[in-house]
Amino acid sequence: MQLEFSLKVDGPDPGTQRPGGRTERIRTAVVAATRAELVAHGYAALTVERVAETAGVAKSTVYRRWRDTTGLLTEMLRELVKNEVPLPATGSIEEDLRELARGIFHVYADPVTRDMVLGLIAAAVHEPRAAQALHDFFHIRNVQAAESVQQAIERGQLPADTDPVEVIRALGAPLYYRLLVTHEPIDESIAEHAALAALAAARAGVHRIR
């Protein structure tokens, strides 16, 4: 429920008002085309024109709703994560964070998705539009995932001045560090370790609002 709400308020019209309607069919086709183009040709070849053609949608429609490649990438990332990394709400902050971290690991356990997302992250080092898409996507996603931390704060299980988004950043960072920087392997246990470290630092009052 929360994800749908955020998509509505934060993004270009995703057509969720009429699931199964024409708006939603266009969105689905455009997201699939963006992903297919990235997998086949990488970020360097990604254009609104190619996505429109692959999706069988008028260019003007794609421009109007997503504006540029940043808009297309942000929408594609949201869809990817909505389907593959559901937001947990187990009632236990430790379980929620473990599950979230395992979900991130599983995105990168699939070689096609891994190459696509890491390729986008690589492109973003040089391409401001790709960087903007990552920034926008992770901003929205990390705020959504932080809801679980917020609830733990409200239950009195974490210090009242904990910064919920910082806990989420801390949970994801060690996985990306290994994937991108040290090129060390990741697995479920490393993901869970990242979750527990984020939680321990939060409990110690380090991840407080500054």
Place this chain on the structure above:
Amino acid sequence: MQLEFSLKVDGPDPGTQRPGGRTERIRTAVVAATRAELVAHGYAALTVERVAETAGVAKSTVYRRWRDTTGLLTEMLRELVKNEVPLPATGSIEEDLRELARGIFHVYADPVTRDMVLGLIAAAVHEPRAAQALHDFFHIRNVQAAESVQQAIERGQLPADTDPVEVIRALGAPLYYRLLVTHEPIDESIAEHAALAALAAARAGVHRIR
């Protein structure tokens, strides 16, 4: 002292036995040429031949001592970090970790160095030789930096089964996460926060050897 030792045992002959001698002059010229080539043309154009030519050193010498671009990059990264991120030994684990994290931040505060290193990290997503260089460099560097954590364990300031390298990974990861993934800014206070979070998790016994 420890760094010199590690360079001797782990790497291709760095010529440290005769500082100021011909071996060391060649090494210095090759490191400078590798860096200059990367800054000017990026990883895609980096070859042993170009580095040898820029350095004014025989190709055969560069091949014999560094083998390929992986060897050149690993050596260049070591030199960069040896000069710009000294290993602290203040006697306080908290101060050491803060200083180390600030040192990482300062590498990326310089736009030329930042573009060069992030460009290399981006290239490594697609280029196994660049990935190997990062892996080799960070392995050596993180083991060296972990010496400070090891000493804190021996002083009884951290749990006896703490994994020293994991503490160092945890310290660096949040900075790279912002630089590469979320494209959020970094500063000294974010670096110190990363150090304190790594330390808090270590104190809580999360960064233990598994």
